[in-house]
Amino acid sequence: xxxxxxxxxxxxxxxxxxxxxxxxxxxxxxxxxxxxxxxxxxxxxxxxxxxxxxxxxxxxxxxxxxxxxxxxxxxxxxxxxxxxxxxxxxxxxxxxxxxxxxxxxxxxxxxxxxxxxxxxxxxxxxxxxxxxxxxxxxxxxxxxxxxxxxxxxxxxxxxxxxxxxxxxxxxxxxxxxxxxxxxxxxxxxxxxx
Ligand code: AMP
Numbered sequence: 656x657x658x659x660x661x662x663x664x665x666x667x668x669x670x671x672x673x674x675x676x677x678x679x680x681x682x683x684x685x686x687x688x689x690x691x692x693x694x695x696x697x698x699x700x701x702x703x704x705x706x707x708x709x710x711x712x713x714x715x716x717x718x719x720x721x722x723x724x725x726x727x728x729x730x731x732x733x734x735x736x737x738x739x740x741x742x743x744x745x746x747x748x749x750x751x752x753x754x755x756x757x758x759x760x761x762x763x764x765x766x767x768x769x770x771x772x773x774x775x776x777x778x779x780x781x782x783x784x785x786x787x788x789x790x791x792x793x794x795x796x797x798x799x800x801x802x803x804x805x806x807x808x809x810x811x812x813x814x815x816x817x818x819x820x821x822x823x824x825x826x827x828x829x830x831x832x833x834x835x836x837x838x839x840x841x842x843x844x845x846x847x848x
Contacts, residue, residue, distance in 0.1 A: 662767065666798075668834065671831060675835045713800070764821070768825065781798065
């Protein structure tokens with residue numbers, strides 16, 4: 656299985672590159688942001704609780720997203736692999752993911768981080784907000800809060816995978832196709848069991 660984490664701050668291009676990766680490698684896309692927005696759309700209790708936090712740019716509790724990922728892994732037992740997008744976002748989530756995968760005799764193959772500076776992120780997210788319909792993309796203060804959450808809680812996740820020798824950083828500024836090529840190179844170096 657190829658189990659890939661696409662890592663980076665909000666607006667780094669994870670969604671766009673996920674689409675390219677899925678098309679080429681036939682992986683199951685697991686985006687916790689998308690899963691949470693589906694819950695909100697469905698009006699579920701989980702969705703209602705998550706919305707209050709998401710509307711403030713704050714991370715939802717670890718247990719909530721870990722539970723959602725657990726369900727999805729169970730649902731797709733015969734997948735060629737997974738791409739984790741927007742997850743794990745805390746070290747606790749990383750540890751839980753490693754444990755879940757280990758219970759299937761699986762592990763993370765590689766973490767690919769898209770590196771984009773804060774000014775560029777802000778500009779991209781405000782621009783995306785014009786069409787994404789996402790309330791959290793439309794307000795500068797909220798975007799800054801999300802970037803702040805990323806810097807304080809999510810960045811340490813990179814060290815976690817670096818220590819396992821699984822971390823690859825790629826410049827996330829430039830042509831989409833060029834960045835995808837760099838991602839392909841990183842994937843080609845991974846040995847998949
Ligand atoms: P995203 O679509 O990945 O930008 O996520 C949108 C919002 O959903 C975030 O600002 C968080 O409030 C919440 N969220 C998404 N994924 C996670 C996660 N793995 N852990 C905690 N909160 C998350």
